[in-house]
Amino acid sequence: MLxxxxxxxxxxxxxxxxxxxxxKFLVLTSLGMLAGNLWILARSIWRRKxxxxxxxxxxxxxxxVGGVKLFRYPGANDSCLLLRTGEDAYAAYSQKxxxxxxxxxxxxxxxxxxxxxxxxxFSIEDGRVLxxxxxxxxxxxxxxxxxEDVWAVGVDAGGRES
Amino acid sequence: MTPGxxxxxxxxxxxxxxxxxxxxxxxVQMWLLTATLEAFLAGHREAALPGAILSLLLFxxxxxxxLFIERLDRSLWHLPR
Numbered sequence: 001m002l003x004x005x006x007x008x009x010x011x012x013x014x015x016x017x018x019x020x021x022x023x024k025f026l027v028l029t030s031l032g033m034l035a036g037n038l039w040i041l042a043r044s045i046w047r048r049k050x051x052x053x054x055x056x057x058x059x060x061x062x063x064x065v066g067g068v069k070l071f072r073y074p075g076a077n078d079s080c081l082l083l084r085t086g087e088d089a090y091a092a093y094s095q096k097x098x099x100x101x102x103x104x105x106x107x108x109x110x111x112x113x114x115x116x117x118x119x120x121x122f123s124i125e126d127g128r129v130l131x132x133x134x135x136x137x138x139x140x141x142x143x144x145x146x147x148e149d150v151w152a153v154g155v156d157a158g159g160r161e162s
Numbered sequence: 163m164t165p166g167x168x169x170x171x172x173x174x175x176x177x178x179x180x181x182x183x184x185x186x187x188x189x190v191q192m193w194l195l196t197a198t199l200e201a202f203l204a205g206h207r208e209a210a211l212p213g214a215i216l217s218l219l220l221f222x223x224x225x226x227x228x229l230f231i232e233r234l235d236r237s238l239w240h241l242p243r
Contacts, residue, residue, distance in 0.1 A: 019178070019235060022181060023227075026181065030225075033191040033192060033221070034214075034218060034220075037195055037214045037216075040198050043202070044211075047207065
């Protein structure tokens with residue numbers, strides 16, 4: 001037919017993927033994976049240089065034993081929990097669940113932190129996962145007592161201080 | 163036996179094998195990316211450099227295999243039919 005000669009597009013040939021094209025696609029995917037790894041490396045170097053400052057978060061005795069205070073550290077969007085676990089004992093954790101970033105809060109028993117989204121539980125003592133889908137402990141905020149104040153001085157994301 | 167005398171089927175088998183190897187390496191690279199990301203999010207930043215080096219190595223091997231496919235494919239198409 002005349003129109004077939006005029007419009008010489010052959011669908012079957014257009015859809016045919018050669019081995020070379022398929023190989024190229026796989027190698028480009030591999031390049032994407034490499035880019036991902038390089039991005040992680042860049043972020044890792046960037047964060048190492050980015051020093052976390054200290055911040056006063058509460059006065060000693062301001063909260064009752066078992067009390068909770070919300071604060072933001074190290075950035076304005078990083079919500080954290082300060083918990084008074086004893087007469088002279090404090091603990092602080094990031095409020096962001098390590099599963100899907102829902103906000104955690106103290107459970108009714110007062111001994112655990114609960115993520116309501118998927119029923120994940122973390123220990124109030126060290127932030128380790130007690131139950132549920134979270135893959136990692138909660139990042140712990142390193143605290144320091146200076147005179148009559150409690151200060152946040154760093155973030156310990158699973159055993160590593162920054 | 164000169165390259166021109168090589169039967170095309172053997173060449174195609176070699177290309178298929180190279181593609182299969184690239185696919186396996188790609189799966190390893192995907193696992194590596196997942197593991198490095200998991201370690202990074204857990205605060206183990208020292209895993210980022212070995213992860214990136216290994217990924218670069220895997221990409222290098224994949225790219226080498228692709229060049230091999232490219233060269234072999236071109237030589238196969240130039241065979242007298």
